[in-house]
Amino acid sequence: MSLRAFAPSSDERVIAGVCAGIAQTLAVDATLVRLVFALLALAGGAGILLYLALWAWAEGKRVWIAGLAAFLAGCALLGALGFSGRSVTGIALIAAGLALAWRQGGSFHPEAPLSYGGIALAALGAVVLLSDGGTSTALLAPGAVAGALLLIGGPWVWRLAMERDVERTARIRSEERSDVAARVHDSVLQTLALIQRDAENPRRVASLARRQERELRGWLYGDQPLGDETASLVAALEAAAGDVEELHGVRIELASAGDCPVDASVQALVLAAREAMTNAAKFAGVEEIDVYLEVTDDAVSVFVRDRGAGFDRAAVPTDRKGLAQSIEGRMERAGGRATIVSGVGGGTEVELHLPRESS
Amino acid sequence: MKRRVVLVDDHDLFLSGVRAELGDAVDVVGQAGSVAEAVPLIVELDPEVVLLDVHLPDGSGDAIINAVAPERPGVKFLALSVSDAAEDVIAVIRAGARGYVTKTISGPELAAAIERVATGDAVFSPRLAGFVLDAFRAGEQVGGDAELDELTPREREVLQLIARGYMYKEIAARLHLSVKTVESHVSNVLRKLQLSTRHELARWATQHRLV
Numbered sequence A: 001m002s003l004r005a006f007a008p009s010s011d012e013r014v015i016a017g018v019c020a021g022i023a024q025t026l027a028v029d030a031t032l033v034r035l036v037f038a039l040l041a042l043a044g045g046a047g048i049l050l051y052l053a054l055w056a057w058a059e060g061k062r063v064w065i066a067g068l069a070a071f072l073a074g075c076a077l078l079g080a081l082g083f084s085g086r087s088v089t090g091i092a093l094i095a096a097g098l099a100l101a102w103r104q105g106g107s108f109h110p111e112a113p114l115s116y117g118g119i120a121l122a123a124l125g126a127v128v129l130l131s132d133g134g135t136s137t138a139l140l141a142p143g144a145v146a147g148a149l150l151l152i153g154g155p156w157v158w159r160l161a162m163e164r165d166v167e168r169t170a171r172i173r174s175e176e177r178s179d180v181a182a183r184v185h186d187s188v189l190q191t192l193a194l195i196q197r198d199a200e201n202p203r204r205v206a207s208l209a210r211r212q213e214r215e216l217r218g219w220l221y222g223d224q225p226l227g228d229e230t231a232s233l234v235a236a237l238e239a240a241a242g243d244v245e246e247l248h249g250v251r252i253e254l255a256s257a258g259d260c261p262v263d264a265s266v267q268a269l270v271l272a273a274r275e276a277m278t279n280a281a282k283f284a285g286v287e288e289i290d291v292y293l294e295v296t297d298d299a300v301s302v303f304v305r306d307r308g309a310g311f312d313r314a315a316v317p318t319d320r321k322g323l324a325q326s327i328e329g330r331m332e333r334a335g336g337r338a339t340i341v342s343g344v345g346g347g348t349e350v351e352l353h354l355p356r357e358s359s
Numbered sequence B: 001m002k003r004r005v006v007l008v009d010d011h012d013l014f015l016s017g018v019r020a021e022l023g024d025a026v027d028v029v030g031q032a033g034s035v036a037e038a039v040p041l042i043v044e045l046d047p048e049v050v051l052l053d054v055h056l057p058d059g060s061g062d063a064i065i066n067a068v069a070p071e072r073p074g075v076k077f078l079a080l081s082v083s084d085a086a087e088d089v090i091a092v093i094r095a096g097a098r099g100y101v102t103k104t105i106s107g108p109e110l111a112a113a114i115e116r117v118a119t120g121d122a123v124f125s126p127r128l129a130g131f132v133l134d135a136f137r138a139g140e141q142v143g144g145d146a147e148l149d150e151l152t153p154r155e156r157e158v159l160q161l162i163a164r165g166y167m168y169k170e171i172a173a174r175l176h177l178s179v180k181t182v183e184s185h186v187s188n189v190l191r192k193l194q195l196s197t198r199h200e201l202a203r204w205a206t207q208h209r210l211v
Helices: A018-026 A030-042 A046-059 A063-080 A085-106 A116-131 A140-197 A202-221 A233-248 A264-284 A321-333 B012-022 B035-045 B061-068 B086-095 B107-118 B126-135 B153-163 B168-175 B179-195 B199-207
Strands: A251-257 A288-295 A299-306 A337-342 A348-355 B004-008 B027-032 B049-052 B076-081 B099-102
Touching: A018 A030, A018 A046, A030 A046, A030 A063, A046 A063, A063 A085, A085 A116, A140 A202, A202 A233, A202 A251, A233 A251, A233 A264, A233 A288, A251 B126, A264 A288, A264 A299, A264 A321, A264 A348, A288 B126, A288 B153, A321 A337, A321 A348, B004 B012, B004 B035, B012 B027, B012 B107, B027 B035, B035 B061, B049 B061, B049 B107, B061 B076, B061 B086, B076 B086, B076 B107, B086 B099, B086 B126, B086 B179, B099 B107, B099 B126, B126 B153, B126 B179, B153 B168, B153 B179, B168 B179
Parallel strands: A251 A288, B004 B027, B004 B049, B049 B076, B076 B099
Antiparallel strands: A288 A299, A299 A348, A337 A348
């Protein structure tokens, strides 16, 4: 409850300091508060009873005394306002029912039971109130009854809604959980099984672990879902690098600046890069290959570099299709170019360059 | 004289692996598995270099740097992690780490990186070079200090070659520079990375409540 507690004022008190305390809390003049209480006191003694109630409440003891006094104050006030004895009884019963309901389970605690005693009391009060034919209650009664129902039933309805929410959250959680389980099964568990089977082959184990690491990392830290290689060039190159690693037992370090979607010509670039990685893995005789992707506003470049054996371009037989067709020819058809820098003993670097359509 | 090194990582298996890989190259004086453990240990031991995991059970690596730096300004940090998330890496660099290498680095390369960091140079793995080039892409500058917010063409060239997997020596040869000059370019980039208010960096920093 948001009622601000107030302390009876000991400095400015006339009787028990209740009026001064209220005045301080509300930041109004104490005389004004006293005047209100005096007027209320004239209404069948309601002001006196209310004063007692507030005093008992402020003292922090005997809460039931405070409640009872406030209750009586309300009755006195209604009586003084000209309500019939019957309607006062009705309202009193409704109030008592409310009090009971809130005491038993009215707090918005999900476990709280619905208070049948409170409902019964309030219903009885409503019947008494409605059966009173007086004109003074004709307008008031339906409103009072509706308010009472809302106060008693509201928390219960709210609780039901909460429970449904909790249930839904739990369901979403369990769905996410099985999604994670499925992914882990498809990827990590499969890889672990392969590693156990291939335990005799350290190269194979290393490449399996590395491929799995790459995949898991892409899922954990990347924006793109696992296996979606059309939305992201980085993801497509990672997948290509993973394949080459697995097939040839090398390590590929992929660095990137920028990313772009994969269209037909970018796809050609990916295939050319994959061929370059495969060549490096097969012929360079090294364990590690560096790949760097750079996407700028007007071009996409991929560099595939190894520190391996290198080769002399002139000495490559013309019937070897890898370089000429899979890399250079493919890049030219896509509207780009491939530059291959190599020397015997000096390693090789393949540079793939593809202009981007103005976007 | 071997470098005095403290290792901070919560995976025992990895710690013993790193110790074995490094062998006699450095003097591992202590190790810790959490932020709470690491801070007093580093302050007490005052090592030359701390090898730091980016993710720890009770916080991230930059929390250690922020806690230790005021008391032991001489300690150099080198981030060593499997995490590839750009913001994690940038966060630890901006907190003051002198470099970042991935855990797949070989023993001799790691020893060389420790030596480089100990002498005050920066260590950029190809991956970090890629992140930096990405963050400092041309044409996206928003206010701030122009000198800090832009890479010079030369710095860009150096970083590009690092990203392509070139060693400092190879970069020097290719660009007709001395290795020392290459090193100073890299250190400059590190300084810009730590001090720049560039948009992308600011965004990463805000995401990680560094500002």
